[in-house]
Amino acid sequence: MIKDITIGQFFPGKSMVHRLDPRVKLILTMTFIITIFLCKNFFALGIMLFSLILIIISSKISIKLILRGIKPLLFIIVFTAFLNIFFMSTGEVLLEYKFIVVTTGGVFTAIFMAIRIISLIIASSLLTYTTSPTMITDGIERLLSPLKFMKNGVHTVAMMMTIALRFIPTLIEEFDKITNAQKARGANLETGSLVQRAKALIPIFVPLFITSFRRAYELAFAMECRCYQGGEGRTRMKQMKTGLIDIYGLAFMAVILGAVIFLNYSYTHVI
Amino acid sequence: MSIIKTQNLTYLYSTGTPFEIAAIKDVNIEIEQGELVGIIGHTGSGKSTLIQHLNGLLKPTYGKVYIDGQDIWEDKDTIKSVRFKVGLCFQYPEYQLFEETVYKDIAFGPKNMGLDYSEIHRRVHDAASHVGLSEAHLSKSPFDLSGGEKRRAAIAGVMAMQPKVLILDEPTSGLDPKGRDTILNMIKNYRDSTKSTVLIVSHSMEDIAKLATKVLVLNESSVAMYGTVDEIFSKSEEIIQMGLDVPPITRVFMGLAKHGVNVSGQIYTLEQGKVELSKLFAGKCTQGVEGT
Numbered sequence A: 001m002i003k004d005i006t007i008g009q010f011f012p013g014k015s016m017v018h019r020l021d022p023r024v025k026l027i028l029t030m031t032f033i034i035t036i037f038l039c040k041n042f043f044a045l046g047i048m049l050f051s052l053i054l055i056i057i058s059s060k061i062s063i064k065l066i067l068r069g070i071k072p073l074l075f076i077i078v079f080t081a082f083l084n085i086f087f088m089s090t091g092e093v094l095l096e097y098k099f100i101v102v103t104t105g106g107v108f109t110a111i112f113m114a115i116r117i118i119s120l121i122i123a124s125s126l127l128t129y130t131t132s133p134t135m136i137t138d139g140i141e142r143l144l145s146p147l148k149f150m151k152n153g154v155h156t157v158a159m160m161m162t163i164a165l166r167f168i169p170t171l172i173e174e175f176d177k178i179t180n181a182q183k184a185r186g187a188n189l190e191t192g193s194l195v196q197r198a199k200a201l202i203p204i205f206v207p208l209f210i211t212s213f214r215r216a217y218e219l220a221f222a223m224e225c226r227c228y229q230g231g232e233g234r235t236r237m238k239q240m241k242t243g244l245i246d247i248y249g250l251a252f253m254a255v256i257l258g259a260v261i262f263l264n265y266s267y268t269h270v271i
Numbered sequence B: 001m002s003i004i005k006t007q008n009l010t011y012l013y014s015t016g017t018p019f020e021i022a023a024i025k026d027v028n029i030e031i032e033q034g035e036l037v038g039i040i041g042h043t044g045s046g047k048s049t050l051i052q053h054l055n056g057l058l059k060p061t062y063g064k065v066y067i068d069g070q071d072i073w074e075d076k077d078t079i080k081s082v083r084f085k086v087g088l089c090f091q092y093p094e095y096q097l098f099e100e101t102v103y104k105d106i107a108f109g110p111k112n113m114g115l116d117y118s119e120i121h122r123r124v125h126d127a128a129s130h131v132g133l134s135e136a137h138l139s140k141s142p143f144d145l146s147g148g149e150k151r152r153a154a155i156a157g158v159m160a161m162q163p164k165v166l167i168l169d170e171p172t173s174g175l176d177p178k179g180r181d182t183i184l185n186m187i188k189n190y191r192d193s194t195k196s197t198v199l200i201v202s203h204s205m206e207d208i209a210k211l212a213t214k215v216l217v218l219n220e221s222s223v224a225m226y227g228t229v230d231e232i233f234s235k236s237e238e239i240i241q242m243g244l245d246v247p248p249i250t251r252v253f254m255g256l257a258k259h260g261v262n263v264s265g266q267i268y269t270l271e272q273g274k275v276e277l278s279k280l281f282a283g284k285c286t287q288g289v290e291g292t
């Protein structure tokens, strides 16, 4: 159950996508996501889907993993698509039953939306699959560094994000461990009414919170012992460098963006 | 009929990801009623994974687990009863305490079994006396106990279910020698008085040698040996080759034997050591006396 959540997981590797500078990768991902929303017709979206497939191949992440990332969100995708079928009433009528009208426009929009959401999920999970959490937050911090005038704000927020991300797997592991320990004492988590199930979580969340607070204290002590005093004047162990590969990445994105804009204007009627 | 039996038990973690790993491979064991089994093996050899199969917390990727002759995954109801038949106490169990009082926490298991109030009351007191917690302890908050007391309270929480098999994962880790001895004695007394089967995972060969009747050695996800304490520690060389330790006293005697001293290299408790040494010195001393 909880193990199915693959978003946010990192799979180390040496592919081109892995080697991109995190800052560039962040910008590329954001541009990619915006471009998905710019698409106005199937040709443009097709270009996006095609380039997404290219990116997946070059990242060497197995397609199985990518599909697993979509699985937990499948319901939302299908639901959204379904709504679109019934609420769009352009194009030819395909089916009519009482007040329900299904039109070609509706079906096209539904498919369009589904592809859009799926590409969105894949694009953002590719970022986390190929970039370690610390690199992501470091990248964000660097990108936001023009906002330094806001005193320590940027660094503090970035540090909080780093720590939070760092502790997600730890918390999941802890959650699993405590759940197992209580299950071993016969705790019933799977059946019963909603209230009963909520109550059944008490034996898990009380120890989880206590452990988390203890961890937070320990971490704070450890950081203070190493003279952590906030961001001012700190240097980094890993310097970020942009290289040729990043230029290729940016060029690739520019081509996609150009193509999408061109296709949007060339075929204004399709969808 | 053996109380625990596994057949070709195999478990893979993270199936379908690049991190797939077999934590246990093709494990076939049979454990008899009333045995006190010590489970040893170096870090990552699959001890914790194995014991989580015995009360159905993990479902085997391949293979079968039989408790009391019954396949535990046969149907849903079996699994529930297995949790109560096989009590499992995890490593650092003190982090599972959650109730307002120690009494309530120990009562959590029996309550889940659906026992009536007086039976729960009896079992809580029984378990508390097994682990040496007094009436005063029972009304305290578990978070106000010392580390060792917390550990004992948590173990009592499993004992209170009166399982046929009690499994403890490194019950003494992180405790001082005195706390360690207390817990080990407590487990021994528990077994003697309840006649139940007990499995202990431990990294201390000394404890195992002192306590266990049988030893199960895991190496690289598979069972390397299973036998009586004598059988296992007579193969000290092999155990050392697996990167495991033998009791310190065994190493002393193996060293002595290697240097030509006339002692057996297969000594694994202090008691045996004493006997062996007095045998050796008995000869020498009488010679010495005769000489003067």
Ligand SMILES: Nc1ncnc2c1ncn2[C@@H]1O[C@H](COP(=O)(O)OP(=O)(O)OP(=O)(O)O)[C@@H](O)[C@H]1O
Residues within 6 Å of the ligand: B013, B014, B021, B022, B023, B041, B042, B043, B044, B045, B046, B047, B048, B049, B050
């Ligand atoms: N939740 C998990 N996900 C993935 N792999 C795991 C998980 N738990 C254990 N493993 C792996 O399975 C193998 C066996 O682990 P296990 O915890 O059973 O070892 P162990 O013998 O109990 O070790 P230790 O003496 O350190 O407690 C190890 O290689 C470990 O890395």
Ligand SMILES: [Mg+2]
Residues within 6 Å of the ligand: B047, B048, B049, B091, B169
């Ligand atoms: Mg373990």
